[in-house]
Amino acid sequence: MTRRPSQARERGIPDATVARLPLYLRALNGLAERGIATVSSEDLAVAAGVNSAKLRKDLSHLGSYGTRGVGYDVQYLIYQISRELGLTQDWAVAIVGLGNLGRALANYGGFVSRGFRVAALFDADASVVGEHLVGMAVDHIDDLEAVIGGRGVSIVVIATPASAAQQVADRVIAAGITSILNFAPVVLTVPDGVDVRKVDLSTELQILAFHEQRKADRETGSPMMAEAMDA
Amino acid sequence: MTRRPSQARERGIPDATVARLPLYLRALNGLAERGIATVSSEDLAVAAGVNSAKLRKDLSHLGSYGTRGVGYDVQYLIYQISRELGLTQDWAVAIVGLGNLGRALANYGGFVSRGFRVAALFDADASVVGEHLVGMAVDHIDDLEAVIGGRGVSIVVIATPASAAQQVADRVIAAGITSILNFAPVVLTVPDGVDVRKVDLSTELQILAFHEQRKADRETGSPMMAEAMDA
DNA sequence: CGCACTTTGTGCATGGCTTCACAAAGGTAC
DNA sequence: GTACCTTTGTGAAGCCATGCACAAAGTGCG
Incomplete structure (x- = not known):
């Protein structure tokens, strides 16, 4: 009943954004516990480990919940993200x-x-x-x-x-x-x-192994070449 | 020592491809256990749950290990992927x-x-x-x-x-x-x-909850509208 | 030996995500 | 009330990944 504030919004949340919302929610809860009432996209982005432009664009898919010149109200944003993710029900x-x-x-x-x-x-x-x-x-x-x-x-x-x-x-x-x-x-x-x-636990380990091997190759293989590659 | 068969290859494996290699490896091991010696990109793609064009493109980043008109040798491909992922060492x-x-x-x-x-x-x-x-x-x-x-x-x-x-x-x-x-x-x-x-276990659940909520909304909300949206 | 068939490897077009950069909007101080 | 400052929300550009469609390459049969 209370749904559908805007049709575009309803259908239009990209998967990549949805996957990050839990991350933002966690960061916001951390801020709330420390008694912080308001947060800028820049600070929240740092806490969540993402780019601030990406954060703003992600949040803009939910609606316009920030205040220019001020930032986002932590509690309000927690509520909005929770609602969007369906966490207000259990x-x-x-x-x-x-x-x-x-x-x-x-x-x-x-x-x-x-x-x-x-x-x-x-x-x-x-x-x-x-x-x-x-x-x-x-x-x-x-x-x-x-x-x-x-x-x-x-x-x-x-x-x-x-x-x-x-x-x-x-x-x-x-x-x-x-x-x-x-x-x-x-x-x-x-x-x-x-x-x-x-x-998948072992998939994650295998991906790490790939990068670890690459790092190892760089060092033992040819330090010169690694340097040349940086250029 | 035996590395660097081609420099472009060495640097150029996209992350998205690396993330799928463990998946292919698992599918290949399943085939190997069933005694299958050769597999086409089409069959392997089905086993791994991906598009066959994507599979071929992924494998092409490792090298040219298939035989046209035949497919891929299962054991050989297992070895090549394992090597690329760094699983030949423990x-x-x-x-x-x-x-x-x-x-x-x-x-x-x-x-x-x-x-x-x-x-x-x-x-x-x-x-x-x-x-x-x-x-x-x-x-x-x-x-x-x-x-x-x-x-x-x-x-x-x-x-x-x-x-x-x-x-x-x-x-x-x-x-x-x-x-x-x-x-x-x-x-x-x-x-x-x-x-x-x-x-992150709870992140995964939250993403599922989002989609589940959306599905629930579709049904209870307005079946007509869901139909209209399909058009 | 040649032809028909199968399957790979890839050029190209499409779509989605990310990032930059800035105009719009709100707050604050005087 | 005005001017300035901060920060959001977003248009536009660039980048990466996906998927189609096909030429190249190999097999096997007659």
């Missing part, structure tokens, strides 16, 4: 797969802190089912449909072994879920309209 | 911070599988130091410099609370580390020449 999250990673995620405080609530836990291993974690019993994967329906789960985190991930994804999608955060190292195949985000 | 990784997440990472098999070896574990908590995980004693953070130097660590994973992360980063950088994988929800400030990659 989201029930289910975690599937309670190995090391799944348990770490279940215990991770950062989830709860901003509008996310772990509402269900699933595993296929009978010796894990029934166990209590973060004040909640682990359900068997067979009850997935009933439990996520009953508890209003709308986001599912997959932390199973790679071999089970696609199967789990198929089931949660059949149960109506359209947002998945996948920690399993596989490419999930999903129908249109389902959003999957992937977090 | 990398000693240290994990700092052994809370839930740090322990999960230490136990995570995916690290070891591809050229990465957990070589040191650190924590600041005296009750954790000395504990054995994955066949290794946890060292105190005070010994960081000596231990990482002694064990040839070149990549550090930070899994500490947010409040400690910058301090840890400063110390490992002072000790000569130039590659950091950061799980703490803070923007690390580092000097030039140091690579930081960030993995």
Whole structure:
């Protein structure tokens, strides 16, 4: 009802901008904790580790929430970004797969802190089912449909072994879920309209290794050449 | 020694391509396990979930390793990508911070599988130091410099609370580390020449929430309008 | 040996993101 | 009330990545 302040705005937030909004939100919360009421795009950009022009353009996609000559009201901007990201409501999250990673995620405080609530836990291993974690019993994967329906789960985190991930994804999608955060190292195949985000630990390490190797080559390879390359 | 087959190639791999190479590598390993010897760009692209033209362009940055009319030799391509990513050597990784997440990472098999070896574990908590995980004693953070130097660590994973992360980063950088994988929800400030990659669980959830909210708005808000927008 | 078929590697056009630079807008001091 | 100062919001330019479409190159069959 209260939505659609401007149609262009509604459809027009670039993905790159959306991906940075959580970053700004975190920086703003840091400022708020330190009792800062107002912040310029320049200062906020530094806190978030981005270019200030980019920050302003990103924020301009949400609306015109700054005051020229002054900056942005920290609390107000926190509210606006939270609203845009959908964090003013809270989201029930289910975690599937309670190995090391799944348990770490279940215990991770950062989830709860901003509008996310772990509402269900699933595993296929009978010796894990029934166990209590973060004040909640682990359900068997067979009850997935009933439990996520009953508890209003709308986001599912997959932390199973790679071999089970696609199967789990198929089931949660059949149960109506359209947002998945996948920690399993596989490419999930999903129908249109389902959003999957992937977090892949070893991919990140491999990218670091690439750059590390390049740095090492520079030094041991030929210092002269590295110098020549700077020119 | 055996490096620099072509100077342009050496400097010229776009970041976007580097970020996808691990993906291709994983897809190729899957094919290799199923005994497949040769693959076309089309099939590999499907397995990796990307466009085949993009895949070919990515691979062309490494060199000309395909055979027209046939495709790519799976084993050979695995080797070439591994070499380019620096996975033919193995990398000693240290994990700092052994809370839930740090322990999960230490136990995570995916690290070891591809050229990465957990070589040191650190924590600041005296009750954790000395504990054995994955066949290794946890060292105190005070010994960081000596231990990482002694064990040839070149990549550090930070899994500490947010409040400690910058301090840890400063110390490992002072000790000569130039590659950091950061799980703490803070923007690390580092000097030039140091690579930081960030993995942020709650950021990913927030991005999903944004899209989920948008989908929900579409349905409940005004189905007519959604139709109109498609035009 | 030549022809038809397959698949790579890439020139080119398109689109999106980033960055610069500045006009517009608001605040403040006198 | 005016003049000056600060900072936002954005037009415009440049850059990088994506995807199409095709020529070049290799295979295999007759």
